[in-house]
Every structure is written in C-alpha cells, then in structure tokens.
Amino acid sequence: MIKNPRVVLSIEYITKYGRGLLRGISKYVRLNGQWTILGLPGFHLDPESVKHTIDVDEIRKFSPDGIILRVAEEYEKITELGIPTLLADDNEYLPDVPSIVSDYEETGRIAADYLLERGFKEFAYCGVGELAWSRNRGDFFVKFISEAGYTVHRYENPDHQKSSSIEGRNRLLGQWLQGLPKPIGLFCCTDFRSLQVAEAARSAGISIPDEVAVLGVDDDDLFCSLSDPPLSSIALDTETAGYEAAELLDRLMGGEESQGQRIVVKPTRVISRLSTEIIAVDDKEIAKALRYILTHARGWIQVEDVAEHVGLSRRTLERRFSKLLGRSVYSEIKKTRIQLVGRMLLETNLTISQVSYALGYSCPENLSQSFQREKGMSPQAYRTMHTATGHGSG
Numbered sequence: 001m002i003k004n005p006r007v008v009l010s011i012e013y014i015t016k017y018g019r020g021l022l023r024g025i026s027k028y029v030r031l032n033g034q035w036t037i038l039g040l041p042g043f044h045l046d047p048e049s050v051k052h053t054i055d056v057d058e059i060r061k062f063s064p065d066g067i068i069l070r071v072a073e074e075y076e077k078i079t080e081l082g083i084p085t086l087l088a089d090d091n092e093y094l095p096d097v098p099s100i101v102s103d104y105e106e107t108g109r110i111a112a113d114y115l116l117e118r119g120f121k122e123f124a125y126c127g128v129g130e131l132a133w134s135r136n137r138g139d140f141f142v143k144f145i146s147e148a149g150y151t152v153h154r155y156e157n158p159d160h161q162k163s164s165s166i167e168g169r170n171r172l173l174g175q176w177l178q179g180l181p182k183p184i185g186l187f188c189c190t191d192f193r194s195l196q197v198a199e200a201a202r203s204a205g206i207s208i209p210d211e212v213a214v215l216g217v218d219d220d221d222l223f224c225s226l227s228d229p230p231l232s233s234i235a236l237d238t239e240t241a242g243y244e245a246a247e248l249l250d251r252l253m254g255g256e257e258s259q260g261q262r263i264v265v266k267p268t269r270v271i272s273r274l275s276t277e278i279i280a281v282d283d284k285e286i287a288k289a290l291r292y293i294l295t296h297a298r299g300w301i302q303v304e305d306v307a308e309h310v311g312l313s314r315r316t317l318e319r320r321f322s323k324l325l326g327r328s329v330y331s332e333i334k335k336t337r338i339q340l341v342g343r344m345l346l347e348t349n350l351t352i353s354q355v356s357y358a359l360g361y362s363c364p365e366n367l368s369q370s371f372q373r374e375k376g377m378s379p380q381a382y383r384t385m386h387t388a389t390g391h392g393s394g
Contacts, residue, residue, distance in 0.1 A: 005064075268385075
C-alpha cells in the first residue's frame, strides 16, 4: 500500500447516492490511513443527469496516485495519465475498468414484491428517457411483475426532447398519469423522479396514494420529505459500496492489476411512507382485514381477532383471503410482525430482548427463531448487515 496516497474524488455530493459513496470512502480513510484528497466540486443541478467536465491539467498538477470517477465519458481523458482509476457511472460500463455497479435485478424484485403485497393489479414504471440505469431498473421491475401475471405501463417520453420547460415536462407527466388505470402501483427510477410524479399528480388532480401509490429509489430524505404525502423509497447501501471502493482503489494503487473488478451497490429494504399507504384490493372486507393487521401488528393478534373485526366467520375470511392474495391470514400476520421487528431493529437502539418484550414475544429466543425462518438470518445479523457498513463505527 502507498503511504498517504493522493486521491481525486470526482463524485457528486448533491444526491444521497453520491454522499453515501463519499461517507463510505471517508470511513475507510479514517480507519486505514490518511489520504490527501482533491475533491472536485458539485457537477450538476439536476440529480437525474450527472454532467461535468474533468480538468485534466488540474488533475495532472495534483499528481494523484488514484482516482474515483463518476462519469465514463471522462475516462478516456484520464487514461493517458496512467493512474489507477475506479469508475462509478451507472450509465456506461467499461468491461475492463474497475467499477461501482448497481444491483438492478434485486431493486426491481424488491419494488415488485412490495407493490404486489399491497394487492395491486395495475402497475407502472416512470423512468427518465433512455438513461441506461433507468432503463435497467425498469426492465427488471417489468420482469418480476410479468412473472406474477401482470403488465406494466411505462413512461418512455424523453423529457429533455419533448419539452425544455419544467411546466411542459410536468404537463406531459400529468397527462400520462391521467391515462393510467386506477388504483395503480407506480415505481419510479429515483426519489427525484418520484417527487416530479407527485407534483404532476397534484397538478392533474390525482390523489396519492388513493389513486396512484408511488415508490422510489435512494431513500433520499430531502426529496421524500418535500413531497406531500412523503414518499416511500428503496434504500441503497451506498456507504458499504463506498468503503469497498476505497479498499479496492487502495489495492490498485498498491499494484493490484486492473481486471474489471466490480463493487456492487445493493438495495436493502423499502422505507414505507404515506405515498404507498393503501391496500389495493377490491374486496372491502379483505382490505379491512389487511389494514387491521398492519395497524395492530404490534399486539399479539390472532386470526379470530381479524375475523371478528371485519365481521366474517374465520372460515369465510380464510377462503376469501387465500383466493384473493394467495396466502393465509396467519402467514400475513407473521410476515407483518417480522417486518415490524426488522424496522425496530434498524430504526431504534433497542436490544433484541427489548424488541421481543415490546412486541409481546414470550422470550427473545422465540423472536429470533421466527425471524430466522422468515428472513434467513438472525436478528443481530440483519441489524449488522443493514446498519453502518460492518467495517466499524464513527
């Protein structure tokens, strides 16, 4: 390893994605030795279009030992310098270049499963033109929805070609939303796109989530909270990817051969907010049952409690529930409770014993066994995997 290497970080900080990478990189640097860093400034105002120009002369004067580069278009300018470089561009992959890449397939699966579980039978995807990362997220979402027997309405209009004004883009998006069947589960390529959808829906008089439930990607709390209602989103573990990217660059600077190594940004879970708080089933009693389970999962409810609440016999409830959703009432209760356990593990500092007590389990061991069966890992392993980076704190 090079002692005190000089490193160029050409990563945008306006998006949560970029900031997550930078946090992971900084954590690696704090734990593994000091880097002298040239951080190039924020490169764009539109988070959907990372555009900037690298000043090769400035980089040459800095005499870096390594570079992490956000835009593939700039890579050719850098290669002449002969400096170990790691690429973090979701729009273009260069096969022989070490890169940070996204797990589009898992992101699409999580989005599809989440909206399917809410009972939707109509689905849509809203991307941004022909950007590769947007298209890839949409393709895998379509794949999993199609495997469940449904079709997906896609918004393919390249906004920058159709209209250059915000008002014009908003109008085009609103017209598309008005033409969709309702209710519908809509997956957006990013939270910024979700925010645009929410604004277009409001202008068009479309209710979120009653008519259109909106789910994005990145869990960018700024964009998600700017919307009314707040936006649900799939969180990405960019911090771990940033840490691993810094670790890889350190090895490359130390002489490891560049062989197209890949660092994968993995999605973790859906952060549910009001933009998806709807049960989209036609059967009013089953919708009422699902909402009761969601709102009473903290208590130790039984199938009989659900049946009594909706005014059906247990046998009738079970039959209609299974026919409509393909799962039993009991399995829905178990799944919902485990999801609540997962949220408490990640969103609080409660110990596993305290979570067990709060949710009415007879003992922590019973909670752990139930969680292991549902998630395939222990509660502690789940908490470790989804919090921090697993490489230390601070």
